[in-house]
Every structure is written in structure tokens, then in C-alpha cells.
Amino acid sequence: MRGLMPGLALAALAGAAPATVAPPQASLRAWDFAVTLDGKPIGWHRFRLVPGAAAGTRMLHSEAQYRVSFLGIPVFRYDHEAREQWQGDCLSALSASTDDDGRKSGVQADLGADGLRITRSTPGAEQPPPPQVASGCIMSFAYWNPAMREQSRLLNPQTGLIEAVQIAQLAGGSLTAGGQVVAAERWRISGAASPIDVWYTADGDWVGLDAQVGGTRKLSYRLQ
Template structure:
């Protein structure tokens, strides 16, 4: 993989989500985002959240294609199924095709306080309550570490309020608060309404280009 493609990959999984199991996030919902590169559409990312007994289950599907002069120069496909108990991730199964490079993650709870995360590199235990890059759950704003659903790597993050502004939501401008997630790769700006609904995301990828999610 070239350096530029590695940068793309880092941006997509971080931009393509510890504490008590308080279940402060939504119990159910659907989010369907247009994905834009420098304001040009390149695909979609869809999320579906449902409650099943004491658990919440999330399914997500992403599909991007970047073209140059009509020729596809980058493809990305990602699917994930997550099970949550409160605000703690208890199971994750994901599959990714990052421009021809496959990746798989299989994470399962072991006891009450450990998540066993298996990738092609082996199995590693993650202690305590951990979240993925779950932008749909406002509790993410209190986290200091997040599990990458594409690579299975636990990432140190810093999350802070970064002002407010207008974001296009279903074709209309909506006032929203911006929260910045600082990751080892690059910062991710996540937008929430006053009611805590996730409505957008912005990040920077290779060449200083802007990657955006806008709620359909």
C-alpha cells in the first residue's frame, strides 16, 4: 500500500466508532449519511441501532468509490455488527475491503470486564468498559480510548468541544455543536444537535482534502 493510501485508510476508519454502563446513548435509531470528498459525493455510510433485551445492536455498512477523470482510483467497503451492554461494547464483528486489502475483527466479551479482540495478528485482551468510534452515542465525548472497528486497535483519543456552526441536515442548515476527537492519525470533527443527535462529521485526508458525512 502506498503512503497516500495508508493515510486514506487511517482517515476512513477513524472517520469511517471507559466508564460505567449507564446506557446514556440512544436506544434505537437509523442514520444514513452521504459521504463527500471536497463536497463531491463518493458514497454512503448507513447505521441501524435497535434494542434487544438488555442489549443494543448496531449494524453499519459503508461503501465509497473515489474517481479521477472517470477512473476509480480508490474503493472502500466496510461492514460491522456490534452488541452493546449499557455504553460498553460487548461484541464486534467487522469485515473491510480497503482498496483490495482485507481486514477482519472479531471481538467478544470474556467475563464482565474484558473484551477479547481477535485480528489477523492474534488475540489481545482489552480491560474495562470500552467504546468503538460510536459517533451515534454522545457518551463518546467522555472517552480517552476508542476501539478501531476496522483494525481492532485500541486508540488513545482526546475529545473536546470545538465551537458551533451550521451543518446541512437533510438538505437544510441546522445549528450544531462541534466536538473534536484528536486521534493518532488526524482530528475528527463530529457534529451534534442541541438534543444530542449525531448529524455530521468532517476530517482531513491525503492531500489536505476534506472528507465529510452529511445526514440524509
């Protein structure tokens, strides 16, 4: 059941933000998603977008929690927290931590003269992987930002890896979001571990997500 969060997570619970990340102020936007696995509730994922301290910057704070049980016995847990700083549509700082069913990891990123410097950490590892530097404008799996749909590479805040992706619009449909049925466009992200379908209104508002996990199981987000 590892990897229930494909690229998302925007995301550990006591992770400290880098010095360049300002504390949240009044929210610009907020998204609260109910998370289901094969139609059964397992948790939530929340996002808060706020103005940054510097002009033209934004801060995104996200938290996720999943709990899966079988016959009343807990069999899987997942906690993820991330703080991202954005300059326009480009990521300029990231602090993320994940507890994937007991396997903990962290990712830090800061923008320097040569690009976005990304450092990964895994408690207990004999030797941490070397930092990597990504040049150009880097975005994470920022489903909330329609500009993500124009990208060919995305930073996974759970693994700290830059992933090559292909993003294309598919046939749309309807889904229940915010307590009502809404028409939605569907965009598929391919190239990650498994395809991710992201749902938007015609105005570009993110309202849902579907992904295959564990081979045949369906993980879904629906806006509350």
C-alpha cells in the same frame, strides 16, 4: 488514499456476526449519511440501531461504500461492514470486515471474564497478530452515542486497535442536514491518525462529521 475511514466503519460485506449478535428487529434509530471528498459525492454510510435479544442490549449494524474516480477512471474503492452488540454504553461483541482498496481485513471481539477479547485477521498474512484483551468498559468510535465524548480510549473497528484519544468541544456552527440548515455543536477527536470533527444538535443527535485525509483532502458526512 488508504485510511479514508478514520475509525469509522463501523464496518466486510459478507462478514458473519458472532453467535452473541442477534439479527436486527425494529429499528430504534437509523442514520443515513452522504459522504463527500472535497465536496464531491463518493458514497454513503448507513447505521441501524435495534434492540438486542437480552434486556439492556442494543445492536448496531453499519455499512459504508466509497468509490473515487479521476477523469472517469476508478482510482479508489472502500467497503466496510460492522455488527456491534452493546450492553448499556459498553461494547460486548463486534464483527467487522473491510476492503480498503483491495486490502482486506477483519476484526472480531467478544466479552469474556477478563475483558473484551479482540482478534484481528488479514487474509494472506503469514501469521495473524496475537489477540489482545481490553479491560473495563470499551467503546468503539460510536459517533452516534453522545457517551463517546467522555472517553479517553476507543476501539477502531477497522484495525482492531485501542486508540488513545482526547475529545473536546470546539466552537459550533451550522451545516445542512436532513435537507435543512441546522445549528450544531462541534466535538473534536484528537489522537487518531488525524483529527475528526463530529457535529451534533443541541439534543445530542449526530448530524455530520469532517476529517482530513490524505494530508490535505476533506472527507465529510452529512445526514440525509
